[in-house]
Amino acid sequence: MARRRSSEPVAAKFKPGDRVRVMANPAVRGHVRTPGYLQGKIGSVEGIHGAFRNPESLAYGGDGLPKQFLYLVRFDQVRLWEKYGGSSQDRLLVDIYEHWLEPG
Amino acid sequence: MTRVHDRGGWPGAGPIDRSEHELAWWEKRTDALMRLLWTPERRIIKVDEMRRAIESIEPAKYEKCTYYERWLIALETLLIEKGILTRAEIDRKAEELGARGGKVQAR
Numbered sequence: 001m002a003r004r005r006s007s008e009p010v011a012a013k014f015k016p017g018d019r020v021r022v023m024a025n026p027a028v029r030g031h032v033r034t035p036g037y038l039q040g041k042i043g044s045v046e047g048i049h050g051a052f053r054n055p056e057s058l059a060y061g062g063d064g065l066p067k068q069f070l071y072l073v074r075f076d077q078v079r080l081w082e083k084y085g086g087s088s089q090d091r092l093l094v095d096i097y098e099h100w101l102e103p104g
Numbered sequence: 105m106t107r108v109h110d111r112g113g114w115p116g117a118g119p120i121d122r123s124e125h126e127l128a129w130w131e132k133r134t135d136a137l138m139r140l141l142w143t144p145e146r147r148i149i150k151v152d153e154m155r156r157a158i159e160s161i162e163p164a165k166y167e168k169c170t171y172y173e174r175w176l177i178a179l180e181t182l183l184i185e186k187g188i189l190t191r192a193e194i195d196r197k198a199e200e201l202g203a204r205g206g207k208v209q210a211r
Contacts, residue, residue, distance in 0.1 A: 030107075030156065031107075031152065031155060031156035031159060035106075035110055035112050036106030036110045036112070036113075037112045037113040055152040055155075056152075058150050058152040058153065059150070059152035059153055059155065059156035060153070060156065061150075061153065080113075081113065
């Protein structure tokens with residue numbers, strides 16, 4: 001579609017390499033696509049998948065607009081779990097929508 | 105507050121049960137029904153709605169249910185919510201099938 005809809009996001013807020021923090025007290029309740037154990041944690045943006053309809057609106061019969069950028073975010077496992085027994089090099093990659101992220 | 109399905113890092117959750125089983129006829133039908141309802145031609149149910157309906161199952165009940173029992177509960181929840189079927193219609197049909205000798209379990 002050539003014409004950009006006003007509901008389309010213009011530019012991604014974050015770029016690969018940016019440090020981000022997953023929101024700890026999100027305004028959204030009910031169906032969310034961000035696992036609870038990541039809330040409040042710091043990671044870094046690995047890539048941008050594109051912009052998609054917001055599943056947290058689609059889940060309740062909404063149209064999912066405006067679209068939200070979806071990022072691939074990398075976390076160090078040792079920063080996620082208090083007594084992590086694996087390698088300090090272990091990483092976790094998770095898809096997270098932009099409205100869940102703030103500068104870290 | 106995370107919901108019942110969001111269990112990454114739950115203390116003492118134990119190992120994941122990875123055993124497989126042959127699917128029962130009703131499990132295959134549940135899968136088929138759900139997929140027909142969310143095809144692009146119909147879009148009666150969205151996959152996100154289905155996830156939301158599964159996560160909304162009362163936690164004690166959620167734990168007791170198998171994978172496709174959760175799908176079936178979600179399917180009924182959404183069809184009722186969208187006004188396509190009523191609880192009474194579903195129960196009446198289940199009773200009718202039960203009377204014909206089918207093994208329909210009332211919940």
